[in-house]
Amino acid sequence: MLLPHRPTLARLRRACLPGGLGALVLGLSACGSGGGGLPSLNGAGASFPAPAYQRWAADYKTAKGHQVNYQSVGSGQGVRSFLAGSVDFGATDESLSDEDFKAGKRGGVQIPMLGGTISPAYNNPDCPSLKLTQAQLADIFLGKITNWSALGCPDRPLTVVHRSDGSGTTFNFTNALACFSAEWKKSVGVGKAVQWPVGLAARGNEGVAGVIQNTAGTIGYVNQAYLRGTVKPAALQNKAGKFVLPDASSGAAALNSIKLDERLAGEDCNPEGAESYPIVAFTWILAYQSGQGEQKAEAIRTFLLWALEEERQKQAAELGFVPLSGEVLQRARQEVAKIKD
Structure with missing residues (x-):
């Protein structure tokens, strides 16, 4: 007796997904109801x-x-x-x-x-405790700083890594750079995607973190959650002049100063406060x-x-x-x- 045709799990999974999107999917289920x-x-x-x-x-x-x-x-x-x-x-x-x-x-x-927090993230074993001013961070991504020696580290070529896709992380990072640097604001600007002056491109926070992890001498930007292993955070100078690392405490100090509008939107490209991390x-x-x-x-x-x-x-x-x-x-x-x- 012939058994009725049953779709494969792969077909069921594909049927559940919006068309045309590369995906990291949590769990495997058909399109119908979940439990309960x-x-x-x-x-x-x-x-x-x-x-x-x-x-x-x-x-x-x-x-x-x-x-x-x-x-x-x-x-x-x-x-x-x-x-x-x-x-x-x-x-x-x-x-x-x-x-x-x-x-x-x-x-x-x-x-x-x-x-x-959105952190400058780097891989350089010869420079274990990197501190960056806001001007230095902008100059790195403008391509004006090309060697780690300009940052007080041993001589080594510096390679920038940035996002290739349209990204809210990129919007917030470039928004901060535009506050830090008049040159950045004029020549590059702010957006989910921009014309980067220099650097390697990778997709997603995952992709940028992966390139940094696998390539010594690189620096990019990622959400704090992607800082692990050889992907290290740089201490970044805030508006009050203090160098701070990205963590829950410095992030909360900055976010609590942001006022949300009636649609719950809000941002600040360089928050006030001595304990605030500057890119949140x-x-x-x-x-x-x-x-x-x-x-x-x-x-x-x-x-x-x-x-x-x-x-x-x-x-x-x-x-x-x-x-x-x-x-x-x-x-x-x-x-x-x-x-x-």
Whole structure:
């Protein structure tokens, strides 16, 4: 007797994903419901928060039985996928513009989920405790500093590494460089993608960290969560003139000085405060206000509120992020309630 044809797991997995996106997918499931009757969720976007979202998705599956797939493809692709309606939620490190909000036909909310520092990251065993002024950091990425000796280290060629994809991390990093350097602001500017004067290109925080890890003499920029092994942080001079390392404490000092608007957007390219780390950013999840159906809306609200619980925020700090607290956390939870059927 012939058995009925059953699709392979690979086909089921492909059917669940938005078309055309290279993916890092958490968990393997068909497109139907996860445990407990709630449907699975597919999201895509920023690589900056990916380590936290990956951990949360795995823990959420274990604790609640519901499936969340997150594709780390960069903020630019995450916003495009969200506006196209090809994902259940997007993720970005640059808040949506007024034009983006108007372009979305289903309404949108942006919910801050975490904060983080963006660190100059380097691999040079001969220079174990690098300190950079804001002017030096800009000059490195302008291609004006090409040897480690200019930074007080032993003679060695210096190679820059930067992002190749549209990236909220790049937006926040170049936004800071534009505050640090009038030359950078005039000649390169600010954006998710820019014309880099020098350097090697790699995709995602993962790609930049990988190049730095495997190539001595390199320097780039990554979210704090990607600092490990030979990928070391440089102490960066802040607005008060103090050299600080990126961590939860210096990141929180900076983020707590940022005021969020009515759409929960906000940034500061060079925060005040003697203890503040100078390059910080919130990262947001983008969700639809309507047009997704009762079950999908409930699934998204349930996952986001779970992720915004104090336990998950503390866990994020252990992973190298700055947890939300106080008024920002309260407003984020209130924004989730705007997600309707």
